[in-house]
Amino acid sequence: MPKVGVQPIRRRQLIAATIEAIHAYGYDDTTIARIAAKAGLSSGIISHYFGSKDELLAATMRSLLSDLRRQLLDRLAGAEAPMRRIEAVVAANFGESQCTAPVITAWLAFWAQVPHAPELARLQRIYSRRLRSNLRHELRRLGLDDARGEEVGEILGSLIDGIWVRAALGGGGIDAPRARRQVMETLHLLLAARPAALQEERGSASR
Amino acid sequence: MPKVGVQPIRRRQLIAATIEAIHAYGYDDTTIARIAAKAGLSSGIISHYFGSKDELLAATMRSLLSDLRRQLLDRLAGAEAPMRRIEAVVAANFGESQCTAPVITAWLAFWAQVPHAPELARLQRIYSRRLRSNLRHELRRLGLDDARGEEVGEILGSLIDGIWVRAALGGGGIDAPRARRQVMETLHLLLAARPAALQEERGSASR
Amino acid sequence: MPKVGVQPIRRRQLIAATIEAIHAYGYDDTTIARIAAKAGLSSGIISHYFGSKDELLAATMRSLLSDLRRQLLDRLAGAEAPMRRIEAVVAANFGESQCTAPVITAWLAFWAQVPHAPELARLQRIYSRRLRSNLRHELRRLGLDDARGEEVGEILGSLIDGIWVRAALGGGGIDAPRARRQVMETLHLLLAARPAALQEERGSASR
Amino acid sequence: MPKVGVQPIRRRQLIAATIEAIHAYGYDDTTIARIAAKAGLSSGIISHYFGSKDELLAATMRSLLSDLRRQLLDRLAGAEAPMRRIEAVVAANFGESQCTAPVITAWLAFWAQVPHAPELARLQRIYSRRLRSNLRHELRRLGLDDARGEEVGEILGSLIDGIWVRAALGGGGIDAPRARRQVMETLHLLLAARPAALQEERGSASR
DNA sequence: CATGAATGAGAGTTCATTCAT
DNA sequence: GATGAATGAACTCTCATTCAT
Numbered sequence: 001m002p003k004v005g006v007q008p009i010r011r012r013q014l015i016a017a018t019i020e021a022i023h024a025y026g027y028d029d030t031t032i033a034r035i036a037a038k039a040g041l042s043s044g045i046i047s048h049y050f051g052s053k054d055e056l057l058a059a060t061m062r063s064l065l066s067d068l069r070r071q072l073l074d075r076l077a078g079a080e081a082p083m084r085r086i087e088a089v090v091a092a093n094f095g096e097s098q099c100t101a102p103v104i105t106a107w108l109a110f111w112a113q114v115p116h117a118p119e120l121a122r123l124q125r126i127y128s129r130r131l132r133s134n135l136r137h138e139l140r141r142l143g144l145d146d147a148r149g150e151e152v153g154e155i156l157g158s159l160i161d162g163i164w165v166r167a168a169l170g171g172g173g174i175d176a177p178r179a180r181r182q183v184m185e186t187l188h189l190l191l192a193a194r195p196a197a198l199q200e201e202r203g204s205a206s207r
Numbered sequence: 208m209p210k211v212g213v214q215p216i217r218r219r220q221l222i223a224a225t226i227e228a229i230h231a232y233g234y235d236d237t238t239i240a241r242i243a244a245k246a247g248l249s250s251g252i253i254s255h256y257f258g259s260k261d262e263l264l265a266a267t268m269r270s271l272l273s274d275l276r277r278q279l280l281d282r283l284a285g286a287e288a289p290m291r292r293i294e295a296v297v298a299a300n301f302g303e304s305q306c307t308a309p310v311i312t313a314w315l316a317f318w319a320q321v322p323h324a325p326e327l328a329r330l331q332r333i334y335s336r337r338l339r340s341n342l343r344h345e346l347r348r349l350g351l352d353d354a355r356g357e358e359v360g361e362i363l364g365s366l367i368d369g370i371w372v373r374a375a376l377g378g379g380g381i382d383a384p385r386a387r388r389q390v391m392e393t394l395h396l397l398l399a400a401r402p403a404a405l406q407e408e409r410g411s412a413s414r
Numbered sequence: 415m416p417k418v419g420v421q422p423i424r425r426r427q428l429i430a431a432t433i434e435a436i437h438a439y440g441y442d443d444t445t446i447a448r449i450a451a452k453a454g455l456s457s458g459i460i461s462h463y464f465g466s467k468d469e470l471l472a473a474t475m476r477s478l479l480s481d482l483r484r485q486l487l488d489r490l491a492g493a494e495a496p497m498r499r500i501e502a503v504v505a506a507n508f509g510e511s512q513c514t515a516p517v518i519t520a521w522l523a524f525w526a527q528v529p530h531a532p533e534l535a536r537l538q539r540i541y542s543r544r545l546r547s548n549l550r551h552e553l554r555r556l557g558l559d560d561a562r563g564e565e566v567g568e569i570l571g572s573l574i575d576g577i578w579v580r581a582a583l584g585g586g587g588i589d590a591p592r593a594r595r596q597v598m599e600t601l602h603l604l605l606a607a608r609p610a611a612l613q614e615e616r617g618s619a620s621r
Numbered sequence: 622m623p624k625v626g627v628q629p630i631r632r633r634q635l636i637a638a639t640i641e642a643i644h645a646y647g648y649d650d651t652t653i654a655r656i657a658a659k660a661g662l663s664s665g666i667i668s669h670y671f672g673s674k675d676e677l678l679a680a681t682m683r684s685l686l687s688d689l690r691r692q693l694l695d696r697l698a699g700a701e702a703p704m705r706r707i708e709a710v711v712a713a714n715f716g717e718s719q720c721t722a723p724v725i726t727a728w729l730a731f732w733a734q735v736p737h738a739p740e741l742a743r744l745q746r747i748y749s750r751r752l753r754s755n756l757r758h759e760l761r762r763l764g765l766d767d768a769r770g771e772e773v774g775e776i777l778g779s780l781i782d783g784i785w786v787r788a789a790l791g792g793g794g795i796d797a798p799r800a801r802r803q804v805m806e807t808l809h810l811l812l813a814a815r816p817a818a819l820q821e822e823r824g825s826a827s828r
Numbered sequence: 829c830a831t832g833a834a835t836g837a838g839a840g841t842t843c844a845t846t847c848a849t
Numbered sequence: 850g851a852t853g854a855a856t857g858a859a860c861t862c863t864c865a866t867t868c869a870t
Contacts, residue, residue: 006850026323028235032844042852047845105322112319114376115312116233124376154373155366155389162369166361169321169331182362189396213833239861249835254862420829440737442649446865456831461866519736526733528790529726530647538790568787569780569803576783580775583735583745596776603810627854653840663856668841 010049011059013039018060023102027109058119061110064103065127071095072134082141089134090183093160099167099174108168131157142191152190159183217256218266220246225267230309234316265326268317271310272334278302279341289348296341297390300367306374306381315375338364349398359397366390424463425473427453432474437516441523472533475524478517479541485509486548496555503548504597507574513581513588522582545571556605566604573597631670632680634660639681644723648730679740682731685724686748692716693755703762710755711804714781720788720795729789752778763812773811780804 017039021030024038032053036043050056075088075095097103114121135153136146144152160183167174224246228237231245239260243250257263282295282302304310321328342360343353351359367390374381431453435444438452446467450457464470489502489509511517528538549567550560558566574597581588638660642651645659653674657664671677696709696716718724735742756774757767765773781804788795 010850023322027319029323031842043844044846044852045850048851053844108319108322111372111376112234112315115230115315115378116236128376151389155393158369158373158389159362159366160369161372162365162367165318165368165372166365169318169335171322182358182365185400186362186393186397189400190393193392193396217833238859240859250861251835251837251863252833255834258862260861424829437736441733443737445863457865458831458867459829462830467865522733522736525786525790526648526729529644529729529792530650542790565803569807572783572787572803573776573780574783575786576779576781579732579782579786580779583732583749585736596772596779599814600776600807600810603814604807607806607810631854652838654838664840665842665856665858666854669855674840 023105082138094176230312289345301383301386437519496552508590644726703759715797715800
């Protein structure tokens with residue numbers, strides 16, 4: 001087992017450097033030279049390991065997504081009850097490694113590329129579908145019908161994404177416990193509400 | 208009647224072209240040549256009217272913000288009751304001109320620049336503070352204490368931003384009535400909930 | 415005689431503005447817009463009166479040369495004796511209007527263009543020949559043979575040009591009386607020296 | 622033996638190419654593309670080695686000055702007697718490598734930038750002071766008082782600069798022996814003259 | 829007569845990529 | 850495996866020139 005494994009090490013190094021560089025300079029000003037400098041390597045190395053800058057950026061987003069997925073699977077492993085599983089989903093989205101400023105900044109940067117980078121869009125779609133389907137499935141187990149499950153899932157998803165965006169704009173990290181509490185509180189309220197009653201309530205409130 | 212008013216017209220033209228270009232090509236690939244082409248003008252015109260590309264981009268974000276502000280003021284004009292005023296704030300954020308795909312894409316693009324573009328960050332902070340203070344003020348009038356007002360305002364703000372982000376990632380526009388309904392439903396639930404009860408509920412739900 | 419004479423006025427205005435602009439910004443950074451601004455006119459006017467920027471620059475150099483020539487003719491008018499006429503030549507080169515900082519700076523700028531601007535080179539050659547032939551003619555009248563006249567004329571010419579250059583590099587104007595004194599002193603020494611004696615002297619000095 | 626010494630080689634190459642380009646096209650029309658072409662390299666290389674065009678131009682002037690200085694030091698090395706040392710100064714200013722047409726043209730071009738380029742002005746000031754102080758020091762050793770030393774030094778300096786300028790305007794190189802002879806002859810005459818006598822002579826000449 | 833809005837060619841500069849070592 | 854020198858395309862910005870008014 002001589003040199004086996006240099007490649008994965010270098011790739012991880014460069015991906016970590018990419019996240020740092022995006023955080024430090026912004027997506028546009030993240031050049032190959034800067035990534036390489038942050039990794040303590042030479043600029044040529046990136047073509048060597050990733051073929052191109054775009055490939056490295058896609059690999060970086062894939063890495064962020066797979067971190068998220070790993071967290072999710074870990075937390076779902078021991079959770080059986082629907083509410084527990086939803087909590088696991090929420091907790092995964094605000095897991096420790098997801099809540100640092102560099103990672104959040106990188107996420108926002110990638111999101112902004114999604115509308116114009118097919119590969120990043122594909123990755124984003126996969127994550128998005130997974131989150132949605134996870135939530136819907138558990139919400140249905142909690143007794144919500146399809147339409148309501150969809151609606152509640154969408155609200156929770158938007159809320160999660162919104163908390164991330166706001167953190168990115170604020171420049172700091174996410175206060176994970178607070179974020180989890182906000183999402184879970186909203187979930188409980190949405191579950192407690194009878195949709196019919198809500199309509200009335202809204203009606204009266206608007207009166 | 209010499210050439211009165213050519214400048215404001217050109218500036219508006221170019222700002223509109225910038226939004227279109229960001230939507231069509233993405234922020235990074237929005238070049239001066241492309242903006243000018245979309246405006247049907249020559250590339251030199253941008254330096255002529257804005258001094259630099261960055262200045263045009265800042266002006267574009269300012270334009271988006273002032274559209275938002277105008278909508279807000281229009282809607283707040285006739286609204287007196289706190290709930291009405293909150294509805295006005297929400298409605299402004301999902302006003303017609305804010306919900307088209309190009310505008311949403313542009314917003315996301317600007318957000319992604321915020322961590323590294325001081326001028327854009329400044330503009331974002333102004334909008335953010337205004338939204339937060341508007342909501343808090345009305346929530347307090349609805350009987351919420353400071354801490355709870357802050358919390359509810361934050362949840363609503365995150366939800367609004369999250370809905371925008373998701374729309375941007377989805378590539379389409381926003382279904383404004385649906386978005387408004389989602390936010391207002393969440394608001395009503397948050398208002399109906401007694402914080403103490405919520406804690407209990409959460410406790411029991413987590414049990 | 416209604417509008418007759420607007421053209422010469424404008425041309426003079428623009429030439430004066432050109433000299434000021436070269437002094438203020440340097441030759442390279444002397445743009446049409448800046449010249450026009452200094453003249454209090456619009457940028458389009460230059461093409462109108464001169465056809466092109468190059469034409470204006472050539473006209474400006476011609477103007478400097480004709481000022482010089484006018485000075486020379488004025489001073490030569492009443493001078494009959496050879497030494498008097500040489501003094502007139504020297505004095506003309508350090509005439510008041512030639513010794514201001516803007517004019518000196520402009521001269522240096524034009525000189526630097528001479529090697530690559532045929533029209534400016536042509537003008538320069540004319541001035542140069544005139545100066546040389548003036549000096550040689552009077553030096554011959556003072557009894558110098560052709561070779562010695564050429565040599566002395568060249569030394570005087572170089573000295574005059576050198577004083578101008580140094581003034582330009584120093585940034586101020588020329589101290590005209592001092593400059594005249596230096597040139598005339600050198601002339602008198604050159605006239606008093608017997609070339610043969612000079613050779614000896616040099617020989618002994620080098621011994 | 623990796624790539625030791627590539628940088629100094631490239632820098633020298635590019636500086637030489639810059640002088641050639643200034644001679645061939647003139648200062649204003651000396652573009653990065655043309656310099657690179659003369660060096661047989663690509664345009665990007667200049668930013669790589671010098672950061673900017675201005676930096677390259679300053680480095681080129683520094684190079685011309687250091688050539689001059691090297692010549693001066695070489696010639697002063699074995700010269701002890703004041704007159705010998707002055708001859709060394711003069712000879713250095715008309716050294717072989719200073720007298721080629723490209724170098725002379727470049728000098729004139731730089732001089733024309735001096736009034737508006739602070740860094741070039743600084744370099745010029747250093748050279749100018751050194752020349753002046755060298756001359757004054759030796760002139761004092763030859764028995765001239767301060768005021769007369771200053772005057773004589775200034776005349777010699779102007780003469781040297783003037784010879785350079787005339788060569789640049791003429792387009793050819795300098796006839797170095799002739800130039801040296803002209804300057805030294807003038808020096809000897811200035812030394813031989815008794816200032817008091819000069820005043821009389823001038824008085825009588827002007828009478 | 830005079831303006832100044834508009835053009836577009838060309839400048840300096842950046843940077844992903846290549847490749848000899 | 851790794852380097853970093855070199856390339857050259859693409860970008861932003863400047864500015865002489867044109868021309869409708």
